Amino acid sequence: DTGVSQDPRHKITKRGQNVTFRCDPISEHNRLYWYRQTLGQGPEFLTYFQNEAQLEKSRLLSDRFSAERPKGSFSTLEIQRTEQGDSAMYLCASSWDDNSPLHFGNGTRLTVT
Amino acid sequence: QKEVEQNSGPLSVPEGAIASLNCTYSDRVSQSFFWYRQYSGKSPELIMSIYSNGDKEDGRFTAQLNKASQYVSLLIRDSQPSDSATYLCAVKENGNNRLAFGKGNQVVVIP
Numbered sequence: 001d002t003g004v005s006q007d008p009r010h011k012i013t014k015r016g017q018n019v020t021f022r023c024d025p026i027s028e029h030n031r032l033y034w035y036r037q038t039l040g041q042g043p044e045f046l047t048y049f050q051n052e053a054q055l056e057k058s059r060l061l062s063d064r065f066s067a068e069r070p071k072g073s074f075s076t077l078e079i080q081r082t083e084q085g086d087s088a089m090y091l092c093a094s095s096w097d098d099n100s101p102l103h104f105g106n107g108t109r110l111t112v113t
Numbered sequence: 114q115k116e117v118e119q120n121s122g123p124l125s126v127p128e129g130a131i132a133s134l135n136c137t138y139s140d141r142v143s144q145s146f147f148w149y150r151q152y153s154g155k156s157p158e159l160i161m162s163i164y165s166n167g168d169k170e171d172g173r174f175t176a177q178l179n180k181a182s183q184y185v186s187l188l189i190r191d192s193q194p195s196d197s198a199t200y201l202c203a204v205k206e207n208g209n210n211r212l213a214f215g216k217g218n219q220v221v222v223i224p
Contacts, residue, residue: 031210042117042201042214043157056210091156098210099145099164102203104156 002026004105006092012111013082020078021108025094032075033102034067035091036060043091049075082112116140117204119215127223132189134218136202139183145205146178146185150198151217157201161187192222 005024013019025032030051035043046065048056051072061067064082069075079086089109093102118137126132138146145164149157161176163169163185169176175188185204189196199217206213 042216045211048210101159107156
């Protein structure tokens with residue numbers, strides 16, 4: 001068990017550019033979550049997958065954000081036309097089932113200049 | 114009202130003392146409650162989960178849940194400098210699969 005893996009660890013991009021992040025969950029976990037965290041705040045829910053199905057999306061997730069989990073294993077989160085307000089830590093988590101605790105990856109820190 | 118509230122400011126405790134953290138939540142039918150520890154610049158790490166009223170102890174950590182009053186607390190006994198971190202309270206919302214987090218409480222253990 002290598003834990004939840006996220007790539008890249010850091011991403012600096014210019015406003016207007018597109019970025020994509022990857023998450024590899026714990027292998028036997030079929031639930032996968034994306035959260036966003038800004039300084040001094042707790043993580044905010046973005047979206048949730050059960051296997052390959054995206055079952056929930058937060059209202060925080062504007063049309064510029066899209067997430068996929070094509071084969072029910074790894075997931076990608078894409079942000080199009082990035083804005084400075086998108087600067088945050090993007091956290092991926094996975095769990096065994098709906099009542100199990102979430103296990104977080106190390107996050108991807110996005111800075112939009 | 115925010116779904117999960119952690120209102121107290123940074124908590125400074127001397128080494129060896131007890132640190133006490135509180136959290137209230139708004140969804141009366143929530144069933145699952147968690148405490149996460151987050152070191153600066155790192156991701157949240159699960160330290161306790163609690164599902165039924167009462168106390169749950171794990172090493173130096175004790176979680177307390179009172180569903181009638183809608184609060185959950187965390188006690189850290191014999192606090193160590195390595196306990197210095199932000200502690201996040203998280204509540205599983207009823208009817209969906211998201212975990213709602215409070216904004217966290219910073220704990221500083223003074224040697």
